[in-house]
Amino acid sequence: xxxxxxxxxxxxxxxxxxxxxxxxxxxxxxxxxxxxxxxxxxxxxxxxxxxxxxxxxxxxxxxxxxxxxxxxxxxxxxxxxxxxxxxxxxxxxxxxxxxxxxxxxxxxxxxxxxxxxxxxxxxxxxxxxxxxxxxxxxxxxxxxxxxxxxxxxxxxxxxxxxxxxxxxxxxxxxxxxxxxxxxxxxxxxxxxxxxxxxxxxxxxxxxxxxxxxxxxxxxxxxxxxxxxxxxxxxxxxxxxxxxxxxxxxxxxxxxxxxxxxxxxxxxxxxxxxxxxxxxxxxxxxxxxxxxxxxxxxxxxxxxxxxxxxxx
Amino acid sequence: xxxxxxxxxxxxxxxxxxxxxxxxxxxxxxxxxxxxxxxxxxxxxxxxxxxxxxxxxxxxxxxxxxxxxxxxxxxxxxxxxxxxxxxxxxxxxxxxxxxxxxxxxxxxxxxxxxxxxxxxxxxxxxxxxxxxxxxxxxxxxxxxxxxxxxxxxxxxxxxxxxxxxxxxxxxxxxxxxxxxxxxxxxxxxxxxxxxxxxxxxxxxxxxxxxxxxxxxxxxxxxxxxxxxxxxxxxxxxxxxxxxxxxxxxxxxxxxxxxxxxxxxxxxxxxxxxxxxxxxxxxxxxxxxxxxxxxxxxxxxxxxxxxxxxxx
Numbered sequence: 028x029x030x031x032x033x034x035x036x037x038x039x040x041x042x043x044x045x046x047x048x049x050x051x052x053x054x055x056x057x058x059x060x061x062x063x064x065x066x067x068x069x070x071x072x073x074x075x076x077x078x079x080x081x082x083x084x085x086x087x088x089x090x091x092x093x094x095x096x097x098x099x100x101x102x103x104x105x106x107x108x109x110x111x112x113x114x115x116x117x118x119x120x121x122x123x124x125x126x127x128x129x130x131x132x133x134x135x136x137x138x139x140x141x142x143x144x145x146x147x148x149x150x151x152x153x154x155x156x157x158x159x160x161x162x163x164x165x166x167x168x169x170x171x172x173x174x175x176x177x178x179x180x181x182x183x184x185x186x187x188x189x190x191x192x193x194x195x196x197x198x199x200x201x202x203x204x205x206x207x208x209x210x211x212x213x214x215x216x217x218x219x220x221x222x223x224x225x226x227x228x229x230x231x232x233x234x235x236x237x238x239x240x241x242x243x244x245x246x247x248x249x250x251x252x253x254x255x256x257x258x259x260x261x262x263x264x265x266x267x268x269x270x271x272x273x274x275x276x277x278x279x280x281x282x283x284x285x286x287x288x289x290x291x292x293x294x295x296x297x298x299x300x301x302x303x304x305x306x307x308x309x310x311x312x313x314x315x316x317x318x319x320x321x322x323x324x325x326x327x328x329x330x331x332x333x334x335x336x337x338x
Numbered sequence: 339x340x341x342x343x344x345x346x347x348x349x350x351x352x353x354x355x356x357x358x359x360x361x362x363x364x365x366x367x368x369x370x371x372x373x374x375x376x377x378x379x380x381x382x383x384x385x386x387x388x389x390x391x392x393x394x395x396x397x398x399x400x401x402x403x404x405x406x407x408x409x410x411x412x413x414x415x416x417x418x419x420x421x422x423x424x425x426x427x428x429x430x431x432x433x434x435x436x437x438x439x440x441x442x443x444x445x446x447x448x449x450x451x452x453x454x455x456x457x458x459x460x461x462x463x464x465x466x467x468x469x470x471x472x473x474x475x476x477x478x479x480x481x482x483x484x485x486x487x488x489x490x491x492x493x494x495x496x497x498x499x500x501x502x503x504x505x506x507x508x509x510x511x512x513x514x515x516x517x518x519x520x521x522x523x524x525x526x527x528x529x530x531x532x533x534x535x536x537x538x539x540x541x542x543x544x545x546x547x548x549x550x551x552x553x554x555x556x557x558x559x560x561x562x563x564x565x566x567x568x569x570x571x572x573x574x575x576x577x578x579x580x581x582x583x584x585x586x587x588x589x590x591x592x593x594x595x596x597x598x599x600x601x602x603x604x605x606x607x608x609x610x611x612x613x614x615x616x617x618x619x620x621x622x623x624x625x626x627x628x629x630x631x632x633x634x635x636x637x638x639x640x641x642x643x644x645x646x647x648x649x
Contacts (some may be wrong), residue, residue: 206602280588291517
């Protein structure tokens with residue numbers, strides 16, 4: 028179940044090492060999340076991609092902390108559509124991609140939802156990395172945003188110039204934005220793509236950064252879970268969480284490039300839509316009361332310099 | 339609240355009559371739905387469109403039969419984006435559009451969700467109609483599908499050649515289709531657009547058809563509600579409804595042209611997303627048991643000749 032036999036005409040020893048690393052990363056993240064959940068366990072679901080490759084979805088549903096947690100590993104290869112290939116580094120249309128992506132939907136509205144994704148791509152002779160991690164809370168706690176950003180920033184700083192927090196943080200704010208709502212999806216984090224696609228970095232230094240930043244996902248997120256998971260909440264606060272989850276669905280189905288690409292290119296539907304929340308509400312014209320905790324969240328759904336790094 | 343002052347450079351006496359008719363249609367449909375609900379009432383919410391025009395959303399939430407029912411009337415005008423104008427009948431980019439659209443989400447999984455929409459558009463000297471009605475049940479009752487289709491077909495037949503059930507029925511099956519799920523949104527109905535856009539029909543005969551078919555929405559739908567609303571259902575059947583509502587969200591946010599157009603052209607968000615269900619679930623890899631009522635529904639999510647009209 029854990030490995031899928033893959034045959035791609037592409038070769039790159041670094042890519043192969045990264046692909047192997049991602050299989051371990053998935054297991055490590057799932058183990059860390061099971062430990063903090065203290066009840067739920069991940070179930071593995073292996074799948075093949077008809078066009079080449081496959082993956083293993085690991086899903087925890089109905090946990091104590093996590094209502095739904097999906098951590099997907101995949102290694103896919105094949106031929107890109109011509110118009111897509113034209114916009115990517117590297118020659119030809121043959122590609123392969125390996126990585127881990129996850130979305131965690133906690134039960135409590137006091138615990139933020141989070142998303143992370145780390146991947147390596149190869150097209151022709153070009154190899155590059157993409158990924159990121161971001162935080163989507165339902166109630167605002169400045170400490171949580173600062174801890175999450177600081178943890179990621181420290182690792183980026185230690186891996187300069189590959190790791191570039193200021194650039195990746197802005198990229199995240201720009202990417203996770205809902206124009207029709209005029210708000211960011213959450214409080215941001217980091218987002219990067221095509222890292223090394225122009226040959227601007229040595230593979231080893233990029234891979235070192237990817238290993239370090241992906242290993243910081245649990246330290247960035249779990250302490251937030253631990254300090255919020257026991258907080259009491261009301262049915263009204265739970266309802267607010269379900270309504271806000273609707274925004275998460277709107278972003279993923281309308282704007283997210285990965286989701287749309289997957290759906291329109293015959294991807295594995297259940298793995299792609301694993302990111303959607305377990306329970307969601309759309310009520311008509313919901314508004315937050317002035318001065319409320321709900322309004323306080325809305326006030327922070329924009330690009331904010333959490334670490335005071337902009338002089 | 340009921341009328342919005344509008345000023346458009348376009349003129350067409352027929353369009354004006356249609357726009358006036360739609361204001362009454364909204365009131366009639368809301369009155370009919372309140373009668374069958376026997377508890378909930380519609381609340382009106384008037385809105386202005388910055389680019390020109392506006393509308394009145396009428397929403398019933400938390401009714402006895404309807405968990406959420408939205409009936410929107412709008413009359414909007416302005417200038418179309420050039421690339422959109424190029425694909426429509428009529429000269430220039432000035433347009434106006436008036437119509438009613440509705441989506442009803444019942445509380446019981448035995449009562450189908452329905453959508454209907456009737457509208458008149460003008461661009462330059464061209465005036466045309468679009469619209470339709472379709473049925474999205476959670477459990478399969480052949481009688482309901484046949485009644486819904488027969489009611490619409492009878493009215494189309496009485497208005498030939500403007501009303502063309504066979505063509506509009508196939509158009510509906512084609513339009514309300516989720517490629518990533520390889521299933522239709524529901525059991526179909528009718529869908530038509532650009533009716534009269536090439537000057538192929540007299541305005542009066544088109545308007546007579548639109549009045550007749552829109553007046554048949556309640557007779558097509560309400561008898562189905564009345565015979566299903568008192569049926570018992572289990573928590574598992576309710577959960578199946580919430581999971582199937584997820585498909586409704588997927589269709590509306592990924593494929594529906596009206597929704598996407600509205601979101602990307604600064605439309606009135608709450609009125610556009612009024613169509614989304616109140617409560618929705620996405621569970622991982624839900625499957626129906628062989629021979630179950632759930633599987634019976636899935637078996638019918640494809641183009642079906644309900645009335646035996648194809649020889």
